[in-house]
Amino acid sequence: xxxxxxxxxxxxxxxxxxxxxxxxxxxxxxxxxxxxxxxxxxxxxxxxxxxxxxxxxxxxxxxxxxxxxxxxxxxxxxxxxxxxxxxxxxxxxxxxxxxxxxxxxxxxxxxxxxxxxxxxxxxxxxxxxxxxxxxxxxxxxxxxxxxxxxxxxxxxxxxxxxxxxxxxxxxxxxxxxxxxxxxxxxxxxxxxxxxxxxxxxxxxxxxxxxxxxxxxxxxxxxxxxxxxxxxxxxxxxxxxxxxxxxxxxxxxxxxxxxxxxxxxxxxxxxxxxxxxxxxxxxxxxxxxxxxxxxxxxxxxxxxxxxxxxxxxxxxxxxxxxxxxxxxxxxxxxxxxxxx
Amino acid sequence: xxxxxxxxxxxxxxxxxxxxxxxxxxxxxxxxxxxxxxxxxxxxxxxxxxxxxxxxxxxxxxxxxxxxxxxxxxxxxxxxxxxxxxxxxxxxxxxxxxxxxxxxxxxxxxxxxxxxxxxxxxxxxxxxxxxxxxxxxxxxxxxxxxxxxxxxxxxxxxxxxxxxxxxxxxxxxxxxxxxxxxxxxx
Numbered sequence: 473x474x475x476x477x478x479x480x481x482x483x484x485x486x487x488x489x490x491x492x493x494x495x496x497x498x499x500x501x502x503x504x505x506x507x508x509x510x511x512x513x514x515x516x517x518x519x520x521x522x523x524x525x526x527x528x529x530x531x532x533x534x535x536x537x538x539x540x541x542x543x544x545x546x547x548x549x550x551x552x553x554x555x556x557x558x559x560x561x562x563x564x565x566x567x568x569x570x571x572x573x574x575x576x577x578x579x580x581x582x583x584x585x586x587x588x589x590x591x592x593x594x595x596x597x598x599x600x601x602x603x604x605x606x607x608x609x610x611x612x613x614x615x616x617x618x619x620x621x622x623x624x625x626x627x628x629x630x631x632x633x634x635x636x637x638x639x640x641x642x643x644x645x646x647x648x649x650x651x652x653x654x655x656x657x658x659x660x661x662x663x664x665x666x667x668x669x670x671x672x673x674x675x676x677x678x679x680x681x682x683x684x685x686x687x688x689x690x691x692x693x694x695x696x697x698x699x700x701x702x703x704x705x706x707x708x709x710x711x712x713x714x715x716x717x718x719x720x721x722x723x724x725x726x727x728x729x730x731x732x733x734x735x736x737x738x739x740x741x742x743x744x745x746x747x748x749x750x751x752x753x754x755x756x757x758x759x760x761x762x763x764x765x766x767x768x769x770x771x772x773x774x775x776x777x778x779x780x781x782x783x784x785x786x787x788x789x790x791x792x793x794x795x796x797x798x799x800x801x802x803x804x805x806x807x808x809x810x811x
Numbered sequence: 812x813x814x815x816x817x818x819x820x821x822x823x824x825x826x827x828x829x830x831x832x833x834x835x836x837x838x839x840x841x842x843x844x845x846x847x848x849x850x851x852x853x854x855x856x857x858x859x860x861x862x863x864x865x866x867x868x869x870x871x872x873x874x875x876x877x878x879x880x881x882x883x884x885x886x887x888x889x890x891x892x893x894x895x896x897x898x899x900x901x902x903x904x905x906x907x908x909x910x911x912x913x914x915x916x917x918x919x920x921x922x923x924x925x926x927x928x929x930x931x932x933x934x935x936x937x938x939x940x941x942x943x944x945x946x947x948x949x950x951x952x953x954x955x956x957x958x959x960x961x962x963x964x965x966x967x968x969x970x971x972x973x974x975x976x977x978x979x980x981x982x983x984x985x986x987x988x989x990x991x992x993x994x995x996x997x
Contacts, residue, residue, distance in 0.1 A: 473917040473918060473995075473996075473997045474917065475910045475911075475913040475914045475916075475917050476890075476894070476910055478913050478916060478997075479890070479906075479909060479910060479913055479919050479955065480887070480890070481929070481932055481933060481936060482936065482952075482955045482956055483883055483886050483887060483890075483956060484883070484929075484936075485874065485933065485936050485937055485940060485952070485956070486937045486941075487879030487880075487883070488879075489875055489937075489940050489948060489952060490879055490882060490883075490952060490956055491876065491879050491882075491946075492879075492945070492949065492957065493877060493948070493949040493952035493953050494839070494882070494956065494957070499994070604914065683837050
């Protein structure tokens with residue numbers, strides 16, 4: 473049979489079928505199969521993501537700062553002091569102006585805080601805020617309170633800055649605080665209350681216990697976050713810690729994690745005594761034992777008399793000789809306490 | 812005017828029957844002719860010839876449906892014109908494509924005169940179509956009766972071209988199996 477014969481025969485089929493096909497207009501079909509396939513794929517992706525997330529929980533971000541060991545220098549002024557420090561006020565605000573120091577204007581301080589009458593005013597405002605606002609300075613408990621600090625950026629004037637949590641900041645509250653503290657208070661919005669950050673700190677601290685990491689945790693009121701400073705000392709932050717921090721701070725802005733790399737500064741015998749001196753071959757010595765400079769005899773090396781110093785300068789009476797420890801003390805002891 | 816009224820005019824040998832048929836089914840017949848022929852002028856001529864054929868055949872024929880009757884005539888006329896133009900026949904068009912596709916169903920060998928019972932074969936084709944779901948049947952007829960292109964079918968049936976092609980292939984395989992089952996050596 474030829475194909476054109478079949479085509480002709482098809483022309484003779486039942487008219488009803490032909491007319492039905494002539495009138496038929498296809499309707500858009502709801503594609504159940506496509507929809508089911510898409511739903512299955514979506515479920516698979518979500519399921520896989522859940523499994524992946526369970527195996528790889530989100531980690532809290534952190535900033536790496538190079539170097540930065542935990543060095544504490546005796547002459548560095550710690551901004552947050554205890555009650556015994558006459559220059560600090562409750563909450564850690566620093567008043568400044570130690571006796572014997574020189575201020576920006578070049579004047580020497582004779583009385584602590586003498587250079588900053590504005591700071592005294594701001595400190596008094598701070599006290600008034602704590603007292604009238606019903607704020608426990610050690611553990612702030614007001615939902616609206618994001619923190620307060622003395623801002624020196626208005627130098628020579630200083631001002632008390634009060635952070636108010638978003639949603640609580642109203643003209644009425646600002647007027648109330650101004651009523652407590654007086655004029656000149658600066659207001660700033662904050663996302664988190666001090667109480668919330670304190671609560672966060674109580675949860676973060678136990679996480680870091682037993683990890684072997686050196687750390688410092690504290691509320692940074694100016695940055696409105698909990699600062700967690702970790703000192704790696706050659707270690708990396710375990711993912712489990714970062715995962716738990718991420719759990720505590722899903723938004724990622726309530727906890728600021730900083731990792732200080734490098735080893736902690738610890739004193740060693742080498743640092744105390746200095747490196748062992750290289751053996752000197754007297755035969756190979758290139759420079760003569762003495763030279764004459766402007767009529768003065770300059771001594772070098774072991775030929776120098778006991779009271780000579782390199783370069784020819786004569787030591788003063790009673791002064792310590794270079795490279796020779798004082799009796800009963802170690803050499804290079806400037807990093808060590810006297811005992 | 813109703814279908815049976817126009818047929819009545821033909822039967823009464825009233826020349827208004829041709830005009831009435833043209834008004835009622837002219838567009839339908841033109842669509843069929845244009846689907847087979849690429850030349851609108853030739854298609855229009857086929858439609859005019861269709862009414863002449865109707866005039867000549869009614870009576871004695873008394874079609875159940877004038878639309879179906881006229882449609883079949885215009886299809887056959889258009890296919891004849893297409894075949895007469897041998898260059899176009901080789902050159903392509905939906906007719907050639909449909910013939911190529913139908914080659915899968917038939918062997919292409921000569922059928923001895925009188926060996927094929929056309930009535931029985933037509934009944935077998937009707938049986939095949941009757942067993943198909945409506946959509947498949949319509950798809951088959953739109954392709955091999957109306958000679959719609961695959962693109963037109965895809966648009967009409969809201970299917971992709973691949974789906975149309977695949978479905979038609981399966982229908983052809985099914986048709987061959989059905990005809991063999993009915994005892995036809997195709």
